[in-house]
Amino acid sequence: MAVDTTVAPTPARQSIGELLGVVFGPVGQLLAFIVGSATSLALIVILLALALSPSQPDIMQRVVIILPQVIIDGLVRGFLFATIALGYTMVYGVLEFINFAHGEVFMIGGVVGATVSFLLVSAGAMESVPPLVFVLLVVLIAMAFCGTLAVTVERIAYRPLRNAPRLVPLISAIGMSLILQDLARLVMTNSPLGFNARYQTPNFGQPIQLFTMQVDERSVPVVLSPRDLIFIVAATLMLIALNYIVNATKLGKAIRATAQDMPTASLMGIDVNRIIALTFLIGGALGGAAGALFGLRIGTVNPYMGLIPGLKAFTAAVLGGIGNITGAMVGGVVLGFLEAFVAAYLSIFTGGNFSGAAYADIAAFSILILLLIFRPSGLLGEATTQKV
């Protein structure tokens, strides 16, 4: 049996330097893509504004004023897509199967967060909880719940179908997604939460003023709201932790081996079923955490909020190269920036004829279609031959 090349026989103990390289290498790559896509999109926007400025003199000012805020928005969206996309890409890497119900796991994460917050409020303890403890509490409970949920879904709806033709588990996953949506609705509408559940939080304090920008003798403050900051920090921490698990632990090696060749991995003594369940657990936990943080940021959750972010996260996973963990993060961030820029600038450049917020979804899906035509392996994916 030939030894795999990517799952290289690493020495039992890694030096600290190697460990840091394995864990932070992907993070560095991610950072490069963040800076790269933000600058290139900003350049495109400014060039467009320059081109249009003869006819609309004030367009440059309008473009530049909102630019920093758009970049922050893009970063938050990007980290959201990245954390959800990781669940898709890990499951795809191991099973070659699109876990359609993953968007619903994200939604349930939000609902769990809202429930925790509701319980705290009704116990009258919301004010006495420090904000940081609250965030940790919500995220950890959502991670535990959603990880378990994802494993349960896998056990019920996917494992019996593992040897079936490709379409069969996919249809089952679509069914599971519908079931989760309506179960969440059933529970929420029959509880004090209601269809649009409020997600109350302790007071996170004032927005942080990063710097002030001088635009034509006006000074524009650039602010970062604490909720956005929490989102970005938490997502970054989770991405680093995931990189550590996948690239530097024995469990991660088992996951990579299973993804590469399931029968061989099983012959090497890896309990494939356990690894698949763990993959769902990790993916589900990340999705749940993303849901809890997302709900915290927007303030309400509803049972149908998972579909569109789920689809876009899938787009992000494909954009980065599906099955590739760093790719999912990169794809998420790039898609987040693209979407933020379309949402903010489309109506400015079309004179208000096309509302950017409505067409941002179209932008995401058009990117998906174009990408699949021209580079189906994604930004970081290797060109793979189709397994038949």
Added chain:
Amino acid sequence: MTTSTSSQSLWQRVTAPLSSGPTAYAFLALYVLICSALLLTNPRTELSTDIVFVLFMLSMLAVYRSRVATWFKVVLGVVALGIVLPYFGTLNPFYIDVATQAGIFTTLALGLNVVVGFAGLLDLGYVAFFAVGAYAWGIFSTTRISNINPAWGPVDPVMFYPFLIVGLILGLITGVLLGLPVLRLRGDYLAIVTLGFGEVIRVVANNLDRPINITNGSQGIRDIERPPIVIVDLVRNLGVVADDNRLYQLFFYYLVLIIVLLTVIVVARLKNSRIGRAWEAIREDEVAAVAQGIPRVRMKLLAFAIGASFAGVMGVVFASKQLFINPPTFDLLRSINILAMVILGGMGSIPGAMLGAIIVTMLDLQILPRLASVLREAQATGAPIPRQFDPTQYQRLFFGLLLVLMMIFRPEGLWPDERRREEQHEVEISDEDLEADKVTTSTSANTGR
């Protein structure tokens, strides 16, 4: 597996004399006659009528399935669907509406069956083609058209008939436009891209009220024209006294019936043609099919375009029948609804798709509302049922359960395609042989489970 075959043979032993030979003629004639009589004597909307109505619809399937002479099937079919049902419809308009809806969705299910069942391409945005047809007629038959170019006025309602062809062509074009780029993709990518496309069409319809108000956005298009009924004077001369709404109900019923018949004929001919076999080959083993010289992309494109064109035609009919369309009519749930019909009946099976369409439509329009009223009565007597629970509001739950359970327990559907069933049976036998031989100790067969 052995239990199912023995129960099937018992089932066959009971049904064999009823489906062939002289007893079959008597049985089928009697069945249709009794159901018709029951329907016509009790035209109120209540549970017993529901049951008889379902039995009546099932009688058509029994006729279709049985081995009696073709002329006999045709006579029974014409009597039941062409005379009894429309007449019953004049007594109780609710049921003819159900039948028309079932017909519309039968055509859609048959069209999607070409894509999903025959060619094995999972299309989750099928309703987009339906929307294209519906919006085409909605825009051209109302004053929306003047918003595009003030010189144009709404077309004459009589143009509805040629517009059926326009709807077909529009569906075809949209199908090709979407298909060309994405059909090279692997199956599961295709599912997501089509889903995205379906959403794109809906979002466009929802937002194309600016800069030019073409679709009227989320308000939807109202007052869509109905076509003039060509034989209205003839009908009136026959002494039928009916107001316009009744007449239109009958008109759309017959129109849909004709389109369904045409669709069934086209689809059945396609299935047994060279093209149909090429689709099947691609579905079963793409590499082998290409090696045999089947033009893969062209064949997939053909399946996509044909499926889309049926939806385009029905979109025109649907818009005209409903008089009103808005973007939520064409959401993802509708696509999944149609997919559930195909899967419930059996992918690749023509009678299966029809059965699935009828069952799901009835579930939607009759069974769930009935269940809701039963639950409400139970609530009134103090049963512990949450006040909020209304089964008609939980379609997603029902369809989701249906999809998952079908995939786990009966992926071939309720009425599987004959050829597919034989293939599955073959696989079972070879599996059993392997079991008996016990040649493998622990190979890949064990790792999967």
